[in-house]
Amino acid sequence: MKAVDVIDLDVRYGAHQILEEIAFSVHSGEMIGICGPNGSGKTTLLKAMSRIVSPAAGEVYYNGEDMDTLSFRMLAQRVAVVPQETAINFDYTVREIVMMGRHPYIGRFASESREDHAICDRVMRLANVSHLADMPVNQISGGERQRVMIARALAQEPDILLLDEATSHLDISHQIEILTIIRKEMEKTATISVFHDINLASCYCDRIILLKEREIAGIGTPAVVLTENLIHSVYGINVIVGTHPSTNRPYILPMYEKAQVETGGRRVHLVCGGGTGSLLQRELHRSGCLLSTGVLNVLDSDYKTACDLGIPVVSEAPFASISGDASGALMPFLEEADMILLVPMPVGSGNLENIRLLEPYAKKTVLVGRVESFEDYTGGEARTVLSRLLEGGMVVVDSLANALKREL
Amino acid sequence: MRYRAPLTLFLLFIAVCLSMLIAVATGSIQIPLSSIFSDETAHQIIFDIRLPRVIAAVLVGAALATAGTAMQALFKNPMADPYIIGTSAGGSLGAVASIVFLAGAGLPVFAFTGAVAATFLVYTIARRGGKIPVETLLLTGVALSMFLSAMLSFLMYSSGKSLHQIVFWLMGGFWTVSWDQVWVALVIPVGCVLIYLFARDINIISLGDDEAVHLGVNVEQLKILLLFASAVLAGIAVSIAGAIGFIGLITPHLMRNIVGPDHRILFPAAILAGALILLWADTFTRTFGNEMPVGIITAFLGAPFFMYLLRRRSAV
Numbered sequence: 151m152k153a154v155d156v157i158d159l160d161v162r163y164g165a166h167q168i169l170e171e172i173a174f175s176v177h178s179g180e181m182i183g184i185c186g187p188n189g190s191g192k193t194t195l196l197k198a199m200s201r202i203v204s205p206a207a208g209e210v211y212y213n214g215e216d217m218d219t220l221s222f223r224m225l226a227q228r229v230a231v232v233p234q235e236t237a238i239n240f241d242y243t244v245r246e247i248v249m250m251g252r253h254p255y256i257g258r259f260a261s262e263s264r265e266d267h268a269i270c271d272r273v274m275r276l277a278n279v280s281h282l283a284d285m286p287v288n289q290i291s292g293g294e295r296q297r298v299m300i301a302r303a304l305a306q307e308p309d310i311l312l313l314d315e316a317t318s319h320l321d322i323s324h325q326i327e328i329l330t331i332i333r334k335e336m337e338k339t340a341t342i343s344v345f346h347d348i349n350l351a352s353c354y355c356d357r358i359i360l361l362k363e364r365e366i367a368g369i370g371t372p373a374v375v376l377t378e379n380l381i382h383s384v385y386g387i388n389v390i391v392g393t394h395p396s397t398n399r400p401y402i403l404p405m406y407e408k409a410q411v412e413t414g415g416r417r418v419h420l421v422c423g424g425g426t427g428s429l430l431q432r433e434l435h436r437s438g439c440l441l442s443t444g445v446l447n448v449l450d451s452d453y454k455t456a457c458d459l460g461i462p463v464v465s466e467a468p469f470a471s472i473s474g475d476a477s478g479a480l481m482p483f484l485e486e487a488d489m490i491l492l493v494p495m496p497v498g499s500g501n502l503e504n505i506r507l508l509e510p511y512a513k514k515t516v517l518v519g520r521v522e523s524f525e526d527y528t529g530g531e532a533r534t535v536l537s538r539l540l541e542g543g544m545v546v547v548d549s550l551a552n553a554l555k556r557e558l
Numbered sequence: 559m560r561y562r563a564p565l566t567l568f569l570l571f572i573a574v575c576l577s578m579l580i581a582v583a584t585g586s587i588q589i590p591l592s593s594i595f596s597d598e599t600a601h602q603i604i605f606d607i608r609l610p611r612v613i614a615a616v617l618v619g620a621a622l623a624t625a626g627t628a629m630q631a632l633f634k635n636p637m638a639d640p641y642i643i644g645t646s647a648g649g650s651l652g653a654v655a656s657i658v659f660l661a662g663a664g665l666p667v668f669a670f671t672g673a674v675a676a677t678f679l680v681y682t683i684a685r686r687g688g689k690i691p692v693e694t695l696l697l698t699g700v701a702l703s704m705f706l707s708a709m710l711s712f713l714m715y716s717s718g719k720s721l722h723q724i725v726f727w728l729m730g731g732f733w734t735v736s737w738d739q740v741w742v743a744l745v746i747p748v749g750c751v752l753i754y755l756f757a758r759d760i761n762i763i764s765l766g767d768d769e770a771v772h773l774g775v776n777v778e779q780l781k782i783l784l785l786f787a788s789a790v791l792a793g794i795a796v797s798i799a800g801a802i803g804f805i806g807l808i809t810p811h812l813m814r815n816i817v818g819p820d821h822r823i824l825f826p827a828a829i830l831a832g833a834l835i836l837l838w839a840d841t842f843t844r845t846f847g848n849e850m851p852v853g854i855i856t857a858f859l860g861a862p863f864f865m866y867l868l869r870r871r872s873a874v
Contacts, residue, residue: 251773
């Protein structure tokens with residue numbers, strides 16, 4: 151049985167549709183992240199799932215029980231919510247706040263039992279707030295207060311935990327601390343969490359829901375959802391998706407400038423190497439030109455980028471010099487290119503051919519960067535080739551945008 | 559500071575009991591203890607005049623303190639008082655209508671009806687799709703109070719010779735209290751106990767409506783309960799003694815500083831403190847103040863004290 155089952159949820163504020171046909175389910179022990187731009191309905195979704203707003207249509211089931219059939223107390227025994235930031239006007243102590251998590255279990259005419267106190271002590275230890283127990287909650291730091299809120303949620307002993315950007319206002323170490331506590335101490339709980347930070351979601355969530363304008367744009371494991379195309383369609387920004395070296399989860403790097411270069415379907419060949427061309431490959435790839443690249447060693451990260459993007463690439467075996475086969479394969483690309491882009495890169499005897507082969511095409515070659523930026527490991531030979539290219543008519547510009555402004 | 563809670567409650571309770579005894583024994587006429595049962599007049603003064611008045615002052619003080627505490631929690635605002643939902647304006651209008659049109663006949667009934675009706679009106683206007691947003695409630699209460707005050711001013715303006723009686727009543731006091739009113743005032747403890755049963759829920763709702771829902775509180779139901787229980791408490795208080803100010807605002811504040819914000823302790827503490835303050839204010843006015851309306855005393859002492867509390871609070 152699924153811990154959470156959301157079926158075709160619609161939420162409207164007046165005539166304004168906030169969420170439309172949202173459907174997903176979450177298993178016990180699973181953590182699902184909700185990401186999306188501001189105004190995409192993330193927080194509203196959590197509100198609809200915790201009875202703060204009533205949906206216009208659709209149902210929410212918790213452990214197979216329809217939310218609408220549950221009393222407020224029963225719902226609070228099953229579902230706990232950690233809000234984004236809590237302003238508390240009255241100076242309750244930390245212990246009093248955590249004990250409020252037991253409220254749904256205590257009868258109208260009863261007071262807290264010994265068991266309730268034991269649970270409070272235990273969850274305060276887990277959330278690492280025991281030492282603050284008698285402090286007024288409005289005199290502790292934001293990170294501590296958020297841990298208190300986690301402790302209170304733990305005290306509710308919920309099957310389902312909803313987090314509304316519970317860590318957004320905290321520094322990175324507190325974010326990690328709190329998410330680690332949740333994953334460790336609530337391993338049987340189904341957790342649904344709104345994230346602003348996609349990389350944080352990628353690291354901690356089993357699955358991610360991307361919301362875009364009221365609807366689910368993507369749902370699945372971080373690797374499935376966090377693609378350049380999907381993120382571009384949801385957020386309207388270009389990102390580079392990589393793999394985090396220690397978690398092996400996808401991480402995204404935004405390409406901060408939003409403007410795109412336009413190349414209008416011309417043929418461009420890019421000569422790069424040693425990781426110097428990955429960024430240009432992405433920009434050119436997106437610009438709509440017919441891009442090719444090479445010769446690249448197959449261990450080069452530029453080669454990997456080209457493969458990821460599906461760019462035609464002429465390759466060479468690891469640590470080998472550019473062979474006749476490779477240069478033969480390169481010739482048609484150079485011949486047909488409207489423009490050949492060259493970027494400063496390390497040049498050794500292995501890839502010297504890459505620039506030497508450009509000599510007949512010096513007139514349509516554009517260097518993006520400075521000649522001085524080349525690292526010459528050939529004892530001056532590379533510099534000589536570059537000088538000949540300059541004499542032959544190679545143009546030097548400082549940016550890709552300026553390169554493409556030139557007559558193609 | 560809050561560890562003093564049980565001790566504070568105990569001391570307050572003793573103080574209220576002793577004060578009641580002292581208040582019954584004091585007054586503008588000195589009555590020796592020995593003559594209570596032998597002297598017919600002394601007996602009458604003690605049992606038919608002073609005792610009901612002392613009990614009424616204690617109960618009205620308790621009612622205002624309870625309603626004030628409940629309103630401050632409901633509005634998450636320590637500036638709220640029992641009259642914020644229109645009770646004082648409604649009650650005063652009812653009372654003045656009775657004075658102007660019926661020469662004061664049925665005044666308590668009119669005052670009570672006015673108070674509760676005003677709250678009901680505020681509630682109805684503020685209600686949106688089954689919910690009552692706290693801000694709307696607050697603003698509606700203020701707006702309706704202004705409207706009712708305008709009507710009140712008009713009645714006063716056109717009241718002619720009964721103006722003095724109206725002004726005297728509006729300032730609040732206990733000089734007309736008899737046993738009849740005390741019997742009615744016995745509803746007050748019932749109301750206090752009813753609200754107290756929800757003390758834990760009230761703790762939670764003071765954090766915010768959404769959080770209260772998350773913690774299993776039926777917020778809208780609790781709001782209705784608090785609104786109407788407070789309206790009835792404040793309405794009875796107004797019907798007995800007029801719109802006495804500051805007790806409902808100050809006692810929750812004062813006690814929160816001493817026993818902390820937990821309403822399970824705050825309610826009894828505020829009730830005892832409210833009773834004590836109002837009892838002494840009334841005893842003072844009937845002994846030394848030539849029956850000056852007690853509302854003048856509570857405001858005269860209450861306002862500066864309130865400012866002192868605010869200064870001290872912001873200094874911390």
